[in-house]
Amino acid sequence: MTYTKQDLALNGGPKAKTSPTIPMFPGGLEIGDEEKKEVMEVLDNKYLFRYYGPTDSPSKVKAFEESYAEYLGTKHSLALNSCTSALVSALVAVGVGPGDEVIVPAYTFFATCAAVVAARAIPVVAEVDASLTMDPLDLEKKITKRTKAIIPVHMRGMPAKIDRIMEIARRHKLKVIEDVAQANGGSFKGKPLGSFGDAGCFSLQFHKTITSGEGGVLATSDDLTYTRAQAYHDVAACWRKDRFAPPEFAGEIFFGVNFRMSELTGAVALAQFRKLDSIVGRMKHNKKLIKDRLLDLKGIQFREVTDEAGDTATCLIFFLPKGSQVSDFTTALHAEGIEAGGIYNKGVPDWHMYPHWKMLIEKMMPTDKGCPFNCEQSGPAPNYDPDACPQTMGLLERSIHLDIPPQLSEKDCEQIALGIRKVASVLLA
Ligand SMILES: Cc1ncc(COP(=O)(O)O)c(C=O)c1O
Structure with missing residues (x-):
């Protein structure tokens, strides 16, 4: 079937998608x-606090942690109040601190970078490749003698190239903390995401695949990393059998903060966890229904898939030939009833990409002294040039992003595919 301008809903043709956006x-x-x-x-x-209460009730947070570790195949999992807290705790637990550099991708939610600064280390930004996850080639170029850790992000549901990243990290003796905030339930070559690195950090914030409104998880198979993360996330050492006992070994307890998960949050997280595979399964089914109908489309290039079986399929992303085509393309899709959007627009602030990380670029700290940007250990403060990641921005400015809710019906998927086909056939002809 060939389409002409008149077939577009924008020009009075029938709307491709007739049901409301989910x-x-x-x-x-x-x-x-x-x-x-x-x-x-x-x-x-x-029983609202995990460590004690007026009754002797089983802790929901503990039950959630146990289920999660079993699911991932990790020795431990620690529930926290957010993924940002999990990232900070993981960095502190593996020994990141003043004087260290940590490499993060240029396309991730700003929290990945903010966690590095919270651990008083210097964020170094690496390009992403056509998978929109950290480019292993650029990662290796960004390693210096100060580098201590890498945070690959399994971005928008897609596994990062974690096998190559782990190989680079081990060769350079670096720690790896996986940011799995956006890819809960994903895997790479059959192994769960979050179980490759020294620690894996997950989010349960309301937008995420499963949610308790706010919440996070830190998974690790390393006893010391777990103990130190536990020490950091609980300021009063409530997790210890005797809170006031001296340390059993150096580095067991130290100054911490309060990042604990409440029992109410744990209760919701536990129920949501039981739905994880069903939700991911339905998103994968829907994405396949849509994408399979578009494989022959000329002019669009799909985002590189690192592992089809491990993609959690939260979205479909494709690149147009030129960034200047994105605005007309999305306007035409909206008219078809399809809420897809561009990803990068220089003029529109978005916390998910490096050029908009104003706090980093201007090094905006609560005070003007101290690590990481103004301290002896760090050396001279880096200059964060907003144009420093041309490969990433070149991809993002040509991208179209479409959410894939698990609640879509087969008819919705067919109609979405039809709308994209119509628009691409006419605008990219
Ligand atoms: C990639 C990434 N990392 C970290 C976070 C932070 O998660 P939280 O809101 O649970 O702190 C998010 C949340 O959007 C995210 O998308």
């Missing part, structure tokens, strides 16, 4: 009786 809250829209039951148990037991 918002992208994959787990959030599935909150129901299971979550209510778990939360009511916490309230009925008056």
